[in-house]
Amino acid sequence: MAATASTADVIPVEQLAAGSCRCSTAQRIASLFSSAFLVVVAALWVPTVPAANAVPDYEHDIKPILEDRCYPCHSRIKQKAGLRLDAGRLIHAGARDGPVILPGRGDESVLLRRLLSTDEEERMPPEGKPLAAEEVALLRAWIDAGAKSPADEPIPKTPAEHWSFQPVTRPVVPAIRQPERARNPIDQFVLARLEQRGWTSAPTAGPSALLRRVHLDLVGLPPTPAEQERFLREPTAAALDGIIDELLSRPAYGERWARHWLDVVRYADSNGYERDAEKPFVWRYRDYVIRSLNSDKPFNRFVLEQIAGDELPDASAETMIATTFLRLGHWDDEPADPPTDRFDQLDDIVGTTSLAFLGLTLGCARCHDHKFEPLSTRDYYGMVAVFQPLERPRDGRTELALPVGTRAELAALEERDRQIAALLKHEPALSPEDLGARTNALLAATPDLPRAYLWREPSPKPPDAFVLLRGSAARPGEPVAPAVPEVLAKQQPEFPAPDHRTTRHRLGLAEWLAGPKNPLTARVIVNRVWQQHFGHGFVRTPNDFGLMGEAPSHPELLDW
Template sequence: MRLTAILIPFVILATSAAADGEDHWAFLPPERPEVPAVGDDSWPRNPIDRFILAGLEGFGVRPAPEADRPALLRRLSFDLTGLPPTPEQVNSFLSDPAPDAYERQVDRLLASPHYGERMAQHWLDLARYADTDGFEFDQTRPAMWRYRDWVVSALNEDLPYDRFVALQMAGDELEPEDPSATVATGFHRCYPDMVDMNDQGERRQLALDDITETTGLVFLGLTIGCAKCHDHKFDPISQVDYFRLQAFFTPSRFEDEFTVATEEHRAEHEAARRRWERQVAALRSALLRLEHEARERIAPGPPPGLTREAKAALEKWEAERSPGETAMVFEAIMGDPRVEPDRLAEELGPEALARRNELREQLDRAEQAEPPPLPRARVLVESSPEAGPTHVLIRGQYGRDGPEVEPGFPAALPGGEESPPITPGRRSTGRRSVLAAWLTRPEHPLTGRVIVNRLWQQHFGRGIVASPSDFGTMGNLPSHPDLLDWLASELPRRGWSLKAMHRLIVTSSSYRMSSRFDSKAHAIDPENELFWRQDRRRLDGEAIRDAMLAASCALNPELGGPPIFPELPPELTKLSSKGAIWPVSSEARQRNRRSLYVFVRRNLRYPFFEAFDRPDTNASCPRRAETIIAPQALALLNDRLAFDAAQGLAARLEREAGPENADRIELAYLLALGRTPDTEERRLAVEFLGDGGERAWIAFCLALFNLNEFVFLD
């Protein structure tokens, strides 16, 4: 009997049991199940395998054999860092006979700074991250990238997931003395924003709606946004629940220019700026004194057209003027239209003129030495312990206030029956701290389940719950409910460490299976819901671009910093100037940084990424589409990125492998595919290359980038 036929009664039963909502499996705290016994004790490497194998044995299905070492290392490297293994890493792994060789590769990759970059991409998809506002003008958000860098850093440092969640909810309340904690609240500032709305109150309400909906999707795995206008049609979430959740965010202030500096850093910066201002003012005053008599002989009295402020500053003694007043006087005197430069030089004479030129050079250098401004970030903060009222909006419409509500959790979830106690702080209502504490309870029915399901999806292409942001009654049922609950309970046991959970998953026999097809297993489970093998997975556009740059030795591995602007197809320069195009980064080294740092414009996705299903950043994306369409082949064959990478790879082969074609071919396969070529592939390569001219090698490298094996993980 097929798996789907067996599951139909279970689906009907689960749907019926969830009719009143509160009995739905996802709303009940997870209970740690016993690890099941299995018939084949030789296969499991850790408890995950026992859950998977128990399900397979129940249907008489055998798990696929383990993948070969090159495929396994390539899969692992892309999964954990988004980058291909180097030839040295491949050869080292293949020649390592130690029983823990694979585990040491896992630990190496988890310790890599590129781990945080890869995992950040998954999280930023959920956070709907972009560097622009969207809508008609799509204005730039200059400081948004600091949130992106915070995510990378937090994941690299293995910040416990409960703290990772809490800081994004309420970093400003939980760690008010640490500016980087406030940067974490940038999660809530990633929404698309129509900055030029006529009614700014409505603009704020739209932002609050987006924050409420995204919080529900990302952390709870619930479509809470469906209850904005009316009670949820399927889940036990009322419209009152929606606005009670929104009330946690209502007092928040949307700060676009938050200074990312400690009090000590601010004081040091202010002192440095005062020293600079005094230095510049002293040089300006010296110039004014030097030129005063000459200017009086040419045009006595104050310059015409002075502002009231400038006139008042001019009437003060020099010693009484502030640096700002000195600047006003300097600008007015030096801009006096009555004084011709040649006449002034004549009146000064050679000695004074030489001194003036010297002072001018000193002033130019001093002005250029202005201390840079303190870093800024786009965050969510509060400035008062008082909170205004939150109302249910009738039909969800701004301006149609209904009953007032207090902050609270969805009634169907534990703790949602009554309003939680909230203690205001000195500059904050304390509301979001309470929400963070509720979300990160170890026994919370959703937070742990949702994140471990997302981790599973990253490594298997599909979650145990195939609808990763919808654990409600209309979402998919878990294929392995006991495994999901075991993982959810294991996360807090391991200190909420995401790296520990990744390690647990990727060291399992379940993860290490090959993608080999089995007709018997396929007949029973054609969708591979039992995970009897690994599904082949296509790389996303970011990983494909990074792999080409890495193979061609062009990838710049620097971490963090402002976004970069790679070249765009020429036809895009003909588009409207209303934010449709961007200034290409002048240095190739900067253009060739990792794809995570490519400028994310809402109204114009980088074309190469768009061909490979880059998600729309106007909404949270829990799982990317994985299409196979003609534009992908055309991009890999014709895009300037692909051609430049092929050219760079060909040059690298000549540089590193020497003159022998056989050595170059082997290195080319190692760099592009993470393995050496077989006999037939060597023969075909030699035949294709002919006399081995430059054009032939470039074409050969381009052909490697166009292989299915290059863009798919086996």
């Protein structure tokens, strides 16, 4: 076997050409390969620092440095000191306090001075290592040469201009060349887009296929032979409309479509972790969702009830059960770090609420400002402050359920229990028979109420809320008040004053979520419904309507 070639086997090329070396074929091949490799490396090597009088290229040399080290604080998402460095024209525009570069005078430019400062309060970037000397040299040379950039360089839109953060408007239904093909305005939007692209729609499904699709879509079961025979005798549009109305009125409709919502809100019958304990009475929430769908409850009411059903003026057993939404997350009944676990539970509520209703990944801002979205740590803890008054009812490791009803029913139950407690306190003065008779009379007059799996607010006085530094429960920072993400509200919503029972912070949030000033809730739920009917939504990232999510395929139809 030939010996493996090594660096010691490399023979000068001229010796190989002259045939002056007695070596194996493998050695000769290795020698040729090594020489070729060195030639390729030499050809590819580009010095980092430009040669004298060479002007750095903005796109190739300058923009990558800015993108890597400066964009986190000075681009479209965040503009500290009013400075953006993500486009040449914006660099020339400078910051609130004035220009940061002086073309032709690199060493006199504020940008270079801040990059080279030895003062930790002044040096940029404030985190991480300073820029390498080679990077600073490139920036200096570029500014000295006039800080030129392409005139047609696009300027990235700011978060405030992002499509999903704009107010919802009612678009005009487009005209189409073949109006007879459209049964409704939705058809017109779809056909208009096909016409724009020069496409034709797929052939109309046959009566059997159409009937089957409608049944599977709405109730999850195929039509019976009798239903098929009846429709095929008269497969008209009016007959199909009648079948759809009948399917929507079936209990099976709510049972099928509730599954889609339960997936969004992380519904489960147990808590997870090693003991995986059962969530008591959690099934009442499942049934609530089914009833809401089958009764055609308005979606804004559906939102209000799940966030603040116990704080509504007309609170009832039904609306209180709806707030089980807030408690559906997993729960560790024996946490290693109880304060951290407490904020893990609040994080679950904030994260699920923002994903389910807003389509935003707000949970990513728990430890630091979101890296890719205009969501700050302060935005995150403003939402945490909304839910912080909540407490989990439990007895040690055992979770407890709470009675639900109208305010009058709950007050009567509290009064009954107070009277029973008073009887027991005076038990020595009563015979067992008398005590039992009185207790039974009170129970008969005011029976127990249903119980449900809820959080509770023990006091109308909210606890102090803070930004947690790096997300640590042991490191409270600046105080925060209840708030919604700043990018979605030019003016924060007014949170109602507390009543004698709760802070009513959740009611303020719920009214904003379900109100017309919030541009996201309606778009997100329309997209979810379309997704379940047709396989994918207008926006193919249904839980992400932020900057990193996909743009809608049919924005006008989504808003219509």
